[in-house]
Amino acid sequence: MRLKRKVYYIIGFFYLIIYYVSAQDQRVADSLVHIYKADTINEERKLELLRNLSFNEINNLELSLQYANELIKLSKENGNYPYLSQGYFQKGSAHNLKGDIEEAITAYFKSAEIARQVNNITLEGGAYGAIADVYAISDNHNNAMLYYNKAISALRKARDTIPLASFILNAGDALLTNKKYDSALTYFNESGALFEKADYDVGKAYNLGNIGMVYANTGKNNLAEKNINEAILILEESGDYYPISVYLIAMADIYLEKEKLQTAIDYAKKSLTLAEQYGLKEQIGDANLKLSELYEIMGNQVKSFKHYKDHIAYRDSLLNIETVQQLADQRTNYEVSQKQIEVDLLDQRRKNQRNIAIATAVALFLIGLLAFGLFRRNTFIRKTKQIIEEERDRSDNLLLNILPKETAAELKANGTVKAKKYDAVTVLFTDFKGFTSYSEKLSPEALVETVGFYFSKFDAIMEKYGLEKIKTIGDAYMCAGGLHDNTVDHAHRMVSAAFEIVEFVETTKKDVATSELTFDIRIGINTGPVVAGVVGTKKFAYDIWGDAVNVASRMESMSEPGRINISENTYALIKEDAECEYRGEIPVKNRGMMKMYFVNRIKENSQAPIMKVLKDQNG
Secondary structure, eight states, X not given: OOOOOOOOOOTTSGGGGTTOSSOOOHHHHHHHHXXXXXXXXXXXXXXXXXXXHHHHOOSOHHXXXXXXXXXXXXXXXXXXXXXXXXXXXXXXXXXXXXXXXXHHHHHHHHHHHHHHHTTOHHHHHHHHHHHHHHHHHTTOHHHHHHHHHHHHHHHHHHTOHXXXXXXXXXXXXXXXXXXXXXXXXXXXXXXXXXXXXXXXXXXHHHHHHHHHXXXXXXXXXXXXHHHHHHHHHHHHHHTOHHHHHHHHHHHHXXXXXXXXXXXXXXXXXXXXHHHHHTTOHHHHHHHHHHHHHHHHHHTOHHHHHHHHHHHHHHHOOXXXXXXXXXXXXXXXXXXXXXXXXXXXXXXXXXXXTOOHXXXXXXXXXXXXXXXXXXXXXXXXXXXXXXXXXXXXXXXXXXXXXXXXXXXXHHHHHHSSOXXXXXXXXXXXXXXXXXXXXXHTTSOHHHHHHHHHHHHHHHHHHHHHTTOEEEEEETTEEEEEESSSOOOSOHHHHHHHHHHHHHHHHHHHHHOGGGGGGOOOEEEEEEEEEEEEEEEOSSSOEEEEESHHHHHHHHHHHTOOTTOXXXXXXXXXXXXXXXXXXXXXXXXXTTTEEEEEXXXXXXXXXXXXXXXXXXXXXXO
């Protein structure tokens, strides 16, 4: 039985070994703590001590961050820039392991900048590699490979075997995540040879584990099991538990494919126990999800549902609504108990029958207190309900930012989304001419700001014309029309949106304030059948597949700056409402000869409603 496997992504472990002959080891940190507390060494030795403490402190990331910040402060005071670079590097590493990606990448860029200023190639290469790791974790494959290549190139010059092998390994991880198994194995073979040459056991462990992941994803279960088990044995000795937890989940998948369900459950339980013992929240969630899947296959719905609930609890980063409800219940119970005491006092006073006037006054007073208490209770309940509704709305809005409304509703209702086939969908691709060479001159922050400037406007245009943005890939922008509505004018709306994009880009070029941020744009459009669905279990992504998508991409690559290039299929739908220029049959890579047309303008006598709107807007 062949199962579709999850690609386990362990990138980010190995970049931590850049400056050392040994990998992270909690035992080292534990042995150095008493020296740190004694505070009897000179400042230069203290810099090295702080670096080692921050690097080797695995179990307490807040403590690792504290050591890194102290290293930065002391390095600045002593004007020691190599240690200052390493301090920022360790700060980025601690934030990265905590999941604070923005803080991590800021610290890494600072580390690289300082290393470049003091011409330390090893530190600079290590920082580039760490930046690549963050991009890889963020699913930005192109930027990840760009910075991996920078790191590897720098470290080859420095001739530092272990750091070089580490980032070759991480680059292979990125390729593994993108299912480029042959390329990943090539990288792993090189890194493995380097680790073997350096006799570096922990490096061998990671390399063995990752090669095992390649074998697991290509159906070679026996080789996968052999490599992963060898990796686990080595990592257990160094106390590096996060990858062990990941590898144990991989072993569970291997035994599931062998139809040894109980053994698979045992491995998943080991992963969960280890993750809970060391507070590895991400792996607690993953292990619970895997146990939920395994118990569901076994037919034990009760345990399956329990583990799925635990998975959701660790996955969600929004306000825990259940806690808010529990607090409300506690407050309500307290107020009810207080009112019961007041009633008991009233009964006691009535029993005493001191006098009717005093009893009446007390009764009125207690009634007033009761009314005031009920008012406060109702106010609290309303506020609590408002908080719950606001957080539910935030959660829904976040989901709608990722998935179309119809798809999000299906996901919330069923927990899964079925793929759907659409017979006619219009797909648009855009691309900036010369963007690659331009981007090499910009810092990552400026590059993101520039791309965001254009894509934010494109998003607004898509919303205006009722079209669906699918995704962005580098400087490419992809959208589709006709996925979730019953109208048949999606081709017309897409062409109208394309004209508005071209007009925006041209207007931006004439704006003096943004003259240095301008590009020429190419646009390609095609209409045809597609399949749409959601991929991923942790980070949902809505996407479309099919020959129509590939042809639309070819239309964009064969277009010209400032022009809208459409296929024969789209032309057949809009030819009555737009003036098109036939380009002839043009050879297309892997497609042969294809008819193409440039759309020059909307006809004055167009009867398509959306075309008339565009024509009126443009005068």
